[in-house]
Amino acid sequence: MTARDLLLHAWTWRPLLLGILSTVCVLHFTRMRLSHPWRTLALLAAVAAVVVALVSPIDALARGTLFSAHMLQHMLLALVAPPLLLLALPTARGAAAARGKPAALSWAMGVGAMWIWHAPALCNAAATSDAVRAFQNVSLVAMGIAFWLPILGPHVDRRLSDMAAVAYLFTACVACTILGISIALSPVEVCSAYGHASDPLGALPLVQGAWRLTPKVDQQLGGLLMWVPGCTVYAGAILGVVARFYGAPHAKVQEA
């Protein structure tokens, strides 16, 4: 199999998922039209992230062939699509403030999404079983949304204060960094299913030959994906919060 074959033929057409995504898009356009172009852009980006993760050849590779492809999928579903989805929602003010414990729970879910699914047993189960993987994908998006709610939730008054949001994001970044480092530098296999790649695709010669992604390098790449680009997402969000911190009060003054 060549890279061209992979790109052309290894797509996973999921009617249910594509149906849901199209419905969401149609709903968005009929309800909002183009009144908030940024929200539309965020929605399209979120849809693109899900499509890349679950429809494109990434998904085929993640089915037992490449650990790093699984990691990319993992990151897109838990870390990229949820915040974009929340950004696409209209915001509301005046909701009763409910801070504190839910934020700790959200944090635990967001970080848990990273850690739990990389316990060797669960990681292997997801790599080999379609049912487990489907559950994994849904849970990743759900936990991702839970994580991002205190930062980007539609109820503006229920969001964390700016200072707390930075701490929330930074500690999550550290937690993912530690996991990423552990995976990248671990002397043992984290997800042994990928070590003895089953290769239903027939992509193994391409992956291990032309791309030189041996199981060891593959795992290193997976860990690094979580470590560096993963943390960059949190860092970007921190910058967003800081921008909000400096931007919002000016706006308030102008309104007044």
Added chain:
Amino acid sequence: MTTPAIVLPAAHRDVDARWFDWVGTVDHKRIGLLYLWTALFFFLVGGCEALLVRLQLAVPHATLLSPDAYNQLFTMHGTTMIFLVVMPTLAGFANYLVPLMIGASDVAFPRLNALAYWLFPLGGFLLHFSWLAGGAPNVGWFSYAPLSETPFTGVAHGADYWAISLVVLGVGTVAGAINLIATILALRAPGMTMQRVPLFVWMVFVNSFLTVLALPALTASCVLLLVDRLFSAHLFLPSAGGSALMWQHFFWSFGHPEVYIMALPAFGMISEVVPVFSRKPIFGYAFVAASTVAIAVLSFGVWAHHMFAVGLGRVAEAVFAASSLLIAVPTGIKIFSWVATMWGGAIRLTTAMLFAVAFLIQFVIGGLSGVTFAVVPIDWQVTDTYYVVAHFHYVLFGGTAFGVMAALYYWFPKMTGRLLDERVGRLHFWLMVVGFNLTFFVQHFLGLLGMPRRVYTYPDLPYWAALNMVSTVGAFVLGVSSLVLLFNVLRSLKVGEIAGDNPWNAWTLEWAAASPPPEHNFDALPPVHSRRPLWDLAHPDAPDSRVGADETADAPRPSAAKVAVLSFIASETAFFALLIVAYAFYTATSREGPSPHTSLDPVRTGLFTLALIASSFTLRRAEADHDARRTRRSVGWLVATIILGVVFLVGQGTEYERLFRNGITVQTNLFATTFFTLTGFHGLHVLVGLIALAVVLVLALLGELTGRLAYGLRSVAYYWHFVDVVWIVVFSVVYVRGAL
């Protein structure tokens, strides 16, 4: 009438008053000055060490210094300049200026501040005592293991002194940083919102978080190195199954944030000096502030670019090359902001401004050569050559040291009431610019010609002798410039022009105080509606536009004690995170001898774990009863907590005893070493927590847990709960996972 008993000590005090006022001071200004004077002393020491190094390198085949003396000198030069000069200098300025700039009368914890300072000379003394104890460390400022291990250093204790003094200095630095965080959050004057603080304060604030989170990595690394060296373990000795690479990971996970710890406060200084002498407010305040946050966060994710030469694998190299290039962006944003601030401004080229301009140019050169290291093949070519030496001196000397000089000329009048002499200052400036660039610019070429760093001499290859001679001449010009600085400072202290409160027509709050400020700093504070309160005061007809919402005089501030305890816990978390990672890594690579599976008893330890977890609940009850003023019940729960804590410690002690009986000690294998280090440090924390609980118990029994000390119980409780949570993690990682 005073009694003779009181007159006598007073008379006695007169003799030693000045002495004692400095030694016993808890005034942030005096402590700041103590930092600066001590750092100046070490600057001269480190400078002499550098001059000896340059003298040895002036000509090829020189024999002035023996190879070992040379190694000791460059190691001491680097360690001294980083830990005893740059960091304390920045701490000194922050100590002096932050309370003044936010309109506070002192830092949040003046006595903690004094402790943080006095740990600094103690650490410096420990480091330099090594000269008398068989030789200074000779393993470079990053003390690469395994080369810093006993098989390579022999019995000499230089590396031990290096590690111990860095632990001491690290504790002091973290204490100072926690104090600054608490001060900035809790003691800002009404109206001084976080959006209005001067950029120097903002950068010190961000920097303090970097310090709190990064220094513990150094402390933990030094602890592991000491365990290897003093207890004959072999974590970093590949010959005995250890890892030759982990030290680099551990060290640079501290070392790269450290680069920014040494740069951010200087960025803050430049951000104050440039606007005042350009007569314009800073261009893009929010961009400068936000890019600081970006630098701080990213700095934790790029350390591996110090390790391209070890062969991380091309994937890791590509990822870290990209992230390292990325961090240049927020730094570039700052440069553009400073240049844009000067653009179209009415620039006054005072000595302070001259240093700031030189900072800009030199820091850009250092930054650009830094970007070249992110390109892996270039890094392979020039790593460990003089190109690297040139690069980091452009950042730390051409950047930070010039920023500090700008700050010194700018704030000296505030600190002393007298201006530094501008004519001598210009001489100092030009000598320093010429000396610095002569010394270090040519080292770029030496590095590209292939001259390795850290070699005590070199063969007579084409251009090497000439370039080295230029560099040595430049170093001596730099030495002369330092003497000119010293002369200027000492002379201006006596006969300098009287400055007045605000000699530069600056805009931030410290210039509203007298020069030098009285012990309580301010008699009255001007109102704060913008980032330039003194501009608003002087120009009531054209004030700056209001920044954010105004505050009332009783605007809420977080509790300093709470902020401090939480920051301390964050710091401790970083320390334990590194120890836990070390345990997980080394236990996975530990192939022979005892393993968690064969030597640990999770059920037995689980029972003692329950005691520790229960102690958190009893302490919660003690807190609740204390809040409800049921003192006797609160005391009862406190006693129960202490008993449960002691039970846990006894459990740990008996477990150690059982392991020792089976011949498992800290030097048995990699698992045992990291097991004892991790659980031992946790036990030590439990012990400290017990002592703190005992103190709180005594205070409660005496009825003193009120007023200023009312927060004591809560602070100790935060710490105790934290220690319990750490144990739950340790128990899961060590015992539960080990049993599986």
